[in-house]
Amino acid sequence: MNFTPGDTQTLLDIMRSRRDVRGKSFLATPLEEEKIELILQAALAAPSVGYSQPWEFILIDDETIKEKIHKNFCCENEKAKEIFAEKEKYRELKLEGIREAPLNIAVLYSPQKKPVLGTTSMQKMGEYSVVCAIENMWLMARSLDIGMGWVSILNEKSVLNTLKAPPQKQLIAYLCLGYVSSFASEPELKTLKWEKEKQRSELLHRNRYNNSSSSKP
Ligand SMILES: Cc1cc2nc3c(=O)[nH]c(=O)nc-3n(C[C@H](O)[C@H](O)[C@H](O)COP(=O)(O)O)c2cc1C
Known part of the structure; x- marks a missing residue:
């Protein structure tokens, strides 16, 4: 299958927006079932170390379960508020949409019982594979x-317990999905001046790591 420059531009537009x-x-x-199906197809098309496909997905639309997960978030977020110097600014951030989103999806990593090709030296590759699936879902x-x-201010063990997942599974992501009133044009944390956008020169190196921020590849 070959793609056109128009397809490439569309892909970039989707990524950037x-x-x-x-x-x-x-x-x-x-959300319509066929749209959810496309999002799941995108997840299952992701690369995975040793083709281990170490992911599992729990689709949640039960309001009681959502409420429990939201309580879990509130509890963890109370603790998080104490960690940041800019406490007042942190308090004003909205960091989840668990109850507002019509669909939540918990994405689990399922540790494999036998050795997996590609994880013998770098052991976290299974978890990273699950993250590839999540990005595919986000783009689809x-x-x-x-x-x-993506909500990560959660007590992992409590989430697994609420969802009746076996304790050996790991929670990689708790996702909230739904149609939106509008998409922001840039990351909200940038708009609210919580973080600045990094310059490319800080992020890119050529041939070897260069500590000088002025170096351009
Ligand atoms: C691994 C991961 C965990 C995240 N956890 C949270 C979270 O708990 N709450 C939240 O509001 N955003 C969370 N985010 C979203 C980031 O804040 C967001 O991606 C970033 O600010 C850039 O904005 P954008 O995704 O709109 O481009 C998470 C993103 C990633 C990749």
Whole structure:
């Protein structure tokens, strides 16, 4: 299969307009089954170390379960508030959309029982494979004009317990999905001046690591 420059541009447009969506940006409109299916197909098309496909997905639309996960978030977020110097600014951030999003998806890593090709030296490759699946979901969702938000301010063991998942599974992501009122044009944490966008010169090196921030590849 060959792609056109137009396809490449579309892919880049989808990547650049993907946003982390939270709170009131979500609409209550339920997601169509065929759209959810496309998002899951995107997840299952991801690369995985040794083709281990070490992912599992729990689709959650039960309000009681969402409420429990939201309580878990509130508890963890209370602790998080104490960690940051800019406490007041942190308090104003909306960092989840668990109850507002019509669909939540917990993405689990399933540790493999036998050795996996590619994980013999670098052991976290299984978890990283699951993250590849999540990014695929995020991009597919955006291409369908569906917003997705990643919530990680959660007690992992409690989430697994709430979802009745076996304790050997790991929670990689708790995702909130739904149609949105609008997509922001840039990361919210940039708009709110929580973090600055890094310059390319800080991030790219050529041939060897260069500590000088002025070096350009
Ligand atoms: C691994 C991971 C965990 C994240 N956890 C949270 C979270 O708990 N709450 C939140 O509001 N955003 C979370 N985010 C979203 C980031 O804050 C967001 O991706 C970043 O600010 C850039 O904004 P953008 O995704 O809209 O481009 C997470 C993102 C990643 C990749």
